[in-house]
Amino acid sequence: METTPAFAGLRCTDCDTVHDANVTHTCPDCGGALDPTYDGVDVSRADLVPDASAGIAAYADLLPFSTDALVTAGEGATPLLPCPGLADELGVADVYVKDEGHSTTGAALDRGLALAVSAAVGHGATDVAVPSMGNGGQAAAAYAARAGIDSHSFVPSRTPFVNKAMINVHGGDMSVVGGRYADAVDAFQGAMADEDWYSLAPFDTPYRQEGAKTLAYEIAAQLDWETPDAVVHPTGHGTELVGLHRGSRELADYGLVDDRPRLYAAQASGCSPIAAAWDAGADDTEPWETPDTIVGPLEIPDPAGGSRVIDALDATGGAAIATPDQDILEGATSLAEAGVTMGASGGAAYSGAQALAEQGAFDADDVVVLVNPTTGNKEADILRSHLMSKGI
Ligand SMILES: [Zn+2]
Numbered sequence: 443m444e445t446t447p448a449f450a451g452l453r454c455t456d457c458d459t460v461h462d463a464n465v466t467h468t469c470p471d472c473g474g475a476l477d478p479t480y481d482g483v484d485v486s487r488a489d490l491v492p493d494a495s496a497g498i499a500a501y502a503d504l505l506p507f508s509t510d511a512l513v514t515a516g517e518g519a520t521p522l523l524p525c526p527g528l529a530d531e532l533g534v535a536d537v538y539v540k541d542e543g544h545s546t547t548g549a550a551l552d553r554g555l556a557l558a559v560s561a562a563v564g565h566g567a568t569d570v571a572v573p574s575m576g577n578g579g580q581a582a583a584a585y586a587a588r589a590g591i592d593s594h595s596f597v598p599s600r601t602p603f604v605n606k607a608m609i610n611v612h613g614g615d616m617s618v619v620g621g622r623y624a625d626a627v628d629a630f631q632g633a634m635a636d637e638d639w640y641s642l643a644p645f646d647t648p649y650r651q652e653g654a655k656t657l658a659y660e661i662a663a664q665l666d667w668e669t670p671d672a673v674v675h676p677t678g679h680g681t682e683l684v685g686l687h688r689g690s691r692e693l694a695d696y697g698l699v700d701d702r703p704r705l706y707a708a709q710a711s712g713c714s715p716i717a718a719a720w721d722a723g724a725d726d727t728e729p730w731e732t733p734d735t736i737v738g739p740l741e742i743p744d745p746a747g748g749s750r751v752i753d754a755l756d757a758t759g760g761a762a763i764a765t766p767d768q769d770i771l772e773g774a775t776s777l778a779e780a781g782v783t784m785g786a787s788g789g790a791a792y793s794g795a796q797a798l799a800e801q802g803a804f805d806a807d808d809v810v811v812l813v814n815p816t817t818g819n820k821e822a823d824i825l826r827s828h829l830m831s832k833g834i
Pocket of ligand 1: 454455456457458459469470471472473474
């Protein structure tokens with residue numbers, strides 16, 4: 443693997459052993475998740491300017507692989523939209539929507555899958571595979587296609603039509619599994635036992651959360667290096683929130699910003715293992731027995747990054763919050779009516795922020811960022827049916 447000068451190996455989050463980049467997935471010693479580490483990083487704010495053409499390669503100085511080794515398709519470099527009406531409503535100084543729906547496949551997880559597919563190519567993989575509620579499969583298919591390798595996505599039958607269609611359109615192989623997400627994971631694991639495919643499953647690879655950290659760089663740059671006080675991120679497995687935490691911590695460690703934002707994980711009440719663990723004061727999640735939310739990307743009953751999300755919330759003074767589907771959909775559609783192409787999962791950031799404001803989580807001078815992880819265009823049927831339920 444060709445790595446960047448500052449890359450210092452993959453550190454196990456459980457046993458602390460540092461492995462070299464030839465290790466592909468989890469810790470060979472204990473099976474723990476691995477995180478890239480760096481040494482001697484020398485970057486300035488000018489080195490971290492978002493560039494839609496470069497995608498995550500704009501931040502190659504802070505990534506494991508050099509620009510030439512990155513598989514990019516213009517992911518990230520998404521807008522940060524000021525929403526003064528929301529600031530008034532939440533009783534804070536400013537609210538912005540970080541609209542990740544503008545990314546390559548319309549989803550925040552493009553950043554991480556770009557880096558994870560880059561690693562797969564570097565490790566000589568010819569096939570990548572992932573279980574997904576839809577967006578991960580679509581992004582994996584797109585980036586595998588970009589790299590000229592094959593992809594295999596395992597999605598439950600409830601996955602939106604757009605995701606299924608685009609997995610095929612990108613040339614990906616797709617298994618539609620009856621049941622829910624856990625059934626898709628079972629099918630994925632069964633196939634992986636027989637095939638020599640490269641896993642892109644969340645926290646199986648060190649690189650999805652690593653690519654996701656670039657979200658923190660962009661928010662900081664777009665706010666002219668003034669750290670927001672709070673970021674509310676809809677959360678399933680936690681890949682993006684953990685990445686956001688890594689990026690925020692790095693910016694502070696490298697002296698590029700003075701503070702870190704409080705991080706808030708927003709979930710749907712019908713499947714909220716992280717919020718339940720947070721409320722109980724637990725340091726890890728318990729599997730959610732009866733997952734039931736219309737917001738598919740948030741219906742993750744056993745988050746792979748559960749304990750790491752809780753660590754991030756705890757370390758930054760944030761919290762987890764769960765809100766009902768009706769509030770989430772109302773949040774998404776009301777922002778859509780204000781001209782923001784908010785996905786249903788993004789609505790959870792809004793309804794979560796409303797609930798947090800009611801709890802007194804925000805101060806009057808706070809700057810709050812709501813992350814929209816998915817474009818509303820992918821979930822138009824869910825959003826439209828919410829309007830129809832109101833007789834509109
Ligand atoms: Zn280990």
